[in-house]
Amino acid sequence: xxxxxxxxxxxTANTGITVNKEHAAAMRDVFGKHLVEMGKTHPExxxxxxxxxxxxxxxxxGDAYPxxxxxxxxxxxxxxxxxxxxxxxxxxxxxxxxxxxxxxxxTDQIRNVxxxxxxxxxxxxxxxxxxxxxxxxxxxxxxxxxxxRAFPNMTVLSPGDGQEVKDALExxxxxxxxVYIRLSRNxxxxxxxxxxxxxxxxxxxxxxxDEADLSIAVSGIPTYMAVEAQQQLKAEGITAELxxxxxxxxxxxxxxxxxxxxxxxxxxxxxxxxxxxxxSACAEAVSREVPCLIDMIGIEDTFTExxxxxxxxxxxxISVDAIVKRAKKLAEK
Amino acid sequence: xxxxxxNQIAAEKDLNKKLAMIAYKAQAARLDVLRVLHEKGTGxxxxxxxxxxxxxxxxxxxxxxxxxxxxxxxxxxFILSKGHASTMLYATLAGRxxxxxxxxxxxxxxxxxxxxxPCMHATPGVDMSTGALGHGISVGLGMALASQHSKRNxxxxxxxxxxxxxxxxxxxxxxxxxxxAPKRLVxxxxxNKVQLDGPADKIMPLEPLADKFAAFNWTVAPKAYDGHDMxxxxxxxxxxxxxxxxxxxxxxxxxxxxxxxxxGVKHMENDHKxxxxxxxxxxxxxxxxxxxxxxxxxEAKI
Numbered sequence: 180x181x182x183x184x185x186x187x188x189x190x191t192a193n194t195g196i197t198v199n200k201e202h203a204a205a206m207r208d209v210f211g212k213h214l215v216e217m218g219k220t221h222p223e224x225x226x227x228x229x230x231x232x233x234x235x236x237x238x239x240x241g242d243a244y245p246x247x248x249x250x251x252x253x254x255x256x257x258x259x260x261x262x263x264x265x266x267x268x269x270x271x272x273x274x275x276x277x278x279x280x281x282x283x284x285x286t287d288q289i290r291n292v293x294x295x296x297x298x299x300x301x302x303x304x305x306x307x308x309x310x311x312x313x314x315x316x317x318x319x320x321x322x323x324x325x326x327x328r329a330f331p332n333m334t335v336l337s338p339g340d341g342q343e344v345k346d347a348l349e350x351x352x353x354x355x356x357x358v359y360i361r362l363s364r365n366x367x368x369x370x371x372x373x374x375x376x377x378x379x380x381x382x383x384x385x386x387x388x389d390e391a392d393l394s395i396a397v398s399g400i401p402t403y404m405a406v407e408a409q410q411q412l413k414a415e416g417i418t419a420e421l422x423x424x425x426x427x428x429x430x431x432x433x434x435x436x437x438x439x440x441x442x443x444x445x446x447x448x449x450x451x452x453x454x455x456x457x458x459s460a461c462a463e464a465v466s467r468e469v470p471c472l473i474d475m476i477g478i479e480d481t482f483t484e485x486x487x488x489x490x491x492x493x494x495x496x497i498s499v500d501a502i503v504k505r506a507k508k509l510a511e512k
Numbered sequence: 513x514x515x516x517x518x519n520q521i522a523a524e525k526d527l528n529k530k531l532a533m534i535a536y537k538a539q540a541a542r543l544d545v546l547r548v549l550h551e552k553g554t555g556x557x558x559x560x561x562x563x564x565x566x567x568x569x570x571x572x573x574x575x576x577x578x579x580x581x582x583x584x585x586x587x588x589x590f591i592l593s594k595g596h597a598s599t600m601l602y603a604t605l606a607g608r609x610x611x612x613x614x615x616x617x618x619x620x621x622x623x624x625x626x627x628x629x630p631c632m633h634a635t636p637g638v639d640m641s642t643g644a645l646g647h648g649i650s651v652g653l654g655m656a657l658a659s660q661h662s663k664r665n666x667x668x669x670x671x672x673x674x675x676x677x678x679x680x681x682x683x684x685x686x687x688x689x690x691x692x693a694p695k696r697l698v699x700x701x702x703x704n705k706v707q708l709d710g711p712a713d714k715i716m717p718l719e720p721l722a723d724k725f726a727a728f729n730w731t732v733a734p735k736a737y738d739g740h741d742m743x744x745x746x747x748x749x750x751x752x753x754x755x756x757x758x759x760x761x762x763x764x765x766x767x768x769x770x771x772x773x774x775x776g777v778k779h780m781e782n783d784h785k786x787x788x789x790x791x792x793x794x795x796x797x798x799x800x801x802x803x804x805x806x807x808x809x810x811e812a813k814i
Contacts, residue, residue, distance in 0.1 A: 226662075246661070249692070257650045257684035264654020267632075267640065269585065269662065288681070291644045292651060296632055 194385050196370055198403045203366040207305055209341035210362055211236020214273065215243045221352060225237075225265055227251055227258050229276040235305040235362075237275045241407055255280045259300075266298040271352060277311065278304025278361060282323035293357040294330040301351045302327075302359045303461035307337070308400060308450030309492065310364035315485040320361075321478050325455025327359040328428045334379060335428040337361040337457070339402030340370045343425055346377035354379070361399060365488050368403045381424040382431035385409070392510040393444035394420040396435060398427060398457040401448045401476075401497050408502035415503075417510050419446075424457055432464035439471040444509050446474050447457070448502055453477035474509045476501060513540070514811050518579075518608055521572045530573070531742035532813040538568035539810050541603035543803045546787050548599055550796040551640035555619060555628075556788045557780060558773035559673055562704040562739065563592075565771055567600055569745045571608045579609040582636040588666050589639045589655050593648020595629040596788065599640065602626050603619045610637035625642035638731060646679025647700060648672055653685055657693035663758060667696040673704065674712040677721075683728075687783070690729035690762040697764040698752060699730075704740060705721060705774040708787045725766045731755055732766050739769030776803050 218224055218240055227249045232238035241248035251258045255276055262272035274281070279290070283302050294298050304323055311318040328335045334354055336347040344362065351358035377383070382396070386409050397405035400425050409421045420438045424430065439445045445465060447458035458475030465471050478495050485491075492498060516533050524530040542564050550556045567590075571577070585625050592601045599619060606613040618624035625634045629643030640651050652670035659666045676682055689697060698806040707715045714795070718724070724730045738744035748767045756763060773787070774780035777799040790801065 249657070250682075251688050252691075253686035254688065256681040257653075257688050260647050260650030260681070261654040261657070261688065263659045264640075264651040264656070264668075266654075267589075267651075268655055268658030268664075270658055275651070287644055288647065288650075292641070296641050423683055 183302040196374070196385050196406055198368050198370065198406050200368050203368045204341035205366045206338065206341055206344045206363040207234070207236045209344045210303065210348070211239045212249055213345045213374045214240045216246050216323065217348060217352065218247065221271065223269060223271045225249070225262070225270045225272040227262055227272055227274045229253055229255050229258050229280065231276050231305070234277045235303070237273070250259055255284040256288050259285040260292055262300045263288070263292045263296070263298050266300050269317050271299050271301070273301040273303055275303040275305060277306040277318060278320035278323045279318060282320060282326045286326060289327075289357070290330050294332045297332045297356040299355050300357050301348070302357060304359060304361045306364045307361040308363065309483050309495070310400070310488060312488040313485050318481040319483045321452045321483070322455065323361065324451050324457065325459070328460060332356050333428060334358040336377070336379070336425055337399040337427055338377060338425055339397070339399060340367060342369055342371040342374070343377045347425070350377060350379050355459055363400050367400055370403055377425045379426050380429040380431060381426060383425065384434065386419065386421040388418050388441070391418045391420045391438070391441045393442045393446060393506060394397040394422065395446045395448065395502070395506060396422045396424050396457070396461045397426060397448040398424040399450050401450055404497070405448050405502055406497045407499045408506065411503050412506055413497065417507060421505055424461065427457055427460050430460050430464050435464045436468045439465045439469045443470060444512065445471050445512070446502070446506050446509050447476065448497065449477040450497060451477050452480055454480050472509065472512055474505055476505055513807065514814065516814070518572060523713070527746070529814065531746055532810060534572045536807065536810040536814060537572060537607055537741045539776065539803065539807045541568060541600060541607055543800070543807060544603040544606070544613070544616055545599040546777070546796065546799055546803055548616050550791040550793075551617060552619050553790045555592065555599050556596040557791060558706065558784075558786045559594055559702070560597040560790070561775045561777070562724045562771040562773050563594070563597045563600050563671060563702045564775065565740050565742065566700055566702065566745055567671065567717050567786060568607075569742065569749075571604050573748070574749060576666065579637065581669035582610060584665055586664050589652070589668040591640045591642065591648040591652050591668070591670045592630055593642055593670050593676045594645070595642030598626075598628065599715040601630055605635070606717075608637075611635070645675045646681040648676060649682050649689065652697055652699070653689045653694065656697035657692060659696055660694055665696065667698065667759070669698045669700060671700045671702055673702050674707050674716070674718060677701070677718055685724065686728045686730065693764065695756070695760040695761065695763050696759055697762050699764065699766045701766065701768040702771050703736065703768050704771045706773040706782055706784050706787070708784060710784045722768060730764050730766050733768065736768040736770050739771035740775055745769070746797040747783065752772065756765050761797065776806055778802065
């Protein structure tokens with residue numbers, strides 16, 4: 180990212196949501212702090228981590244409430260089921276480790292125990308997407324959303340900034356069933372402070388028009404990129420509606436359909452394999468009711484490599500420029 | 513066939529007679545299971561029959577439970593980690609009064625409360641859904657930690673078979689239980705030594721099993737007990753009371769029960785083919801009288 184971009188502030192057409200890169204927070208830090216806060220008022224909250232509590236920041240909860248914190252070592256499958264046992268007896272556990280390991284080493288436990296029995300466990304997938312960028316493909320979580328959203332009874336949330344991490348945790352505590360929350364490692368602009376809270380099953384309308392050239396649906400970290408891209412497109416005379424899909428399951432089909440109806444064109448943006456991720460979820464939601472051309476920005480079914488986060492995102496086609504380019508192309512079709 | 517209910521068993525002062533009554537209930541459950549498996553043409557006989565005696569002992573002489581309050585938060589928990597023995601759990605629960613025995617014949621039917629493998633939201637008395645092997649010890653550890661943290665002090669019993677112990681997660685759970693040392697977690701090994709594909713020592717040897725648990729910092733019963741002898745089962749739980757100082761000492765605990773797959777029907781015993789083969793008319797005709805004869809023998813002792 181160019182240093183000049185860091186101070187750039189963009190206002191979107193009609194919601195005033197801005198991107199100020201100086202005002203940023205890492206989701207994991209917000210998550211760690213907010214867990215400690217929630218611990219004060221939720222005696223039923225228990226936290227389990229698989230030997231990465233220093234990275235995921237659940238260690239802060241462990242310091243504050245050692246009797247409600249279990250470090251189970253590097254054994255994710257066991258962690259999921261221990262949490263399940265706690266959840267059957269009145270507790271509301273949060274299980275935390277890197278999202279790739281939760282989604283792939285705890286899959287059977289998440290499906291057959293948490294979801295089948297609809298147990299209230301918050302699955303906090305740290306280091307989502309390629310945010311653990313330098314560690315490379317083995318640590319990049321690009322199938323977690325596809326896996327999680329295919330399980331009945333599961334709620335899947337992917338916050339777009341630190342504020343939404345707090346919102347997602349608060350929402351998840353109200354749900355008597357499993358909730359997957361995708362988190363990220365690195366600093367990302369705060370977009371939604373003082374705004375309406377993230378709501379399960381609702382899309383956030385960031386830019387809305389009576390008529391539009393296309394719609395953009397974005398989820399997770401790329402949200403701030405889409406906010407900037409929408410602004411650039413506007414300056415170039417292209418009207419793009421912008422919806423943020425932080426609730427991937429249940430998805431706000433109504434909002435997506437209503438928006439897609441205006442132009443018949445939808446661009447989705449996600450930090451995940453486009454096979455089975457947010458783009459797929461949007462396509463499923465829209466195509467049942469609205470004829471619509473859909474293009475998807477995301478990881479193109481490939482193993483990713485190591486490198487600096489921003490540069491890697493750009494390399495795999497997730498950037499403001501890429502969104503602008505693909506949006507223009509779609510608008511012209 | 514004699515009707516004996518839980519109250520009679522609880523009220524029986526003569527221990528030998530009490531144990532005979534439980535053995536009778538276990539054998540009656542075997543007969544129920546065989547009839548269900550024959551009628552429905554689906555389900556698992558071998559591992560259900562081997563688990564009958566220990567399971568019935570638990571439900572009649574160990575667990576702090578009330579079939580009228582299956583969700584009581586203070587109740588003891590039982591996890592059948594070897595979920596394919598579901599029919600034995602269902603027959604035992606029905607025998608214990610959780611639901612009408614007639615329901616057993618709906619096993620695996622569409623819209624039945626009795627799913628192929630135990631489902632905690634479908635069947636009253638089922639404390640955890642199982643089926644995919646290897647979950648029970650970890651889930652039981654979570655329950656035991658909840659018991660301790662909440663000071664409700666209920667016990668959690670997890671029954672596993674060889675298949676469960678083949679699973680990596682079991683050993684993650686065994687390791688973690690060794691670390692957290694819950695006071696009221698007990699693993700019961702239904703050690704019938706036969707798996708789906710053949711003898712356990714050929715499929716995946718588990719020996720030295722007791723030493724393995726000991727090496728993971730578990731309190732291991734001093735010997736393997738006879739899982740088909742009520743006196744021996746009684747003795748194992750007397751050991752547990754003593755070792756745990758009635759729940760005051762740190763666990764976790766493991767008791768290994770030597771058992772026979774398919775117990776009660778000679779031609780089906782210890783033969784891996786009867787892990788999950790349907791019980792056809794011919795085999796049923798041979799097996800049913802044998803179980804009935806066994807039941808009559810036990811009835812004579814009551």
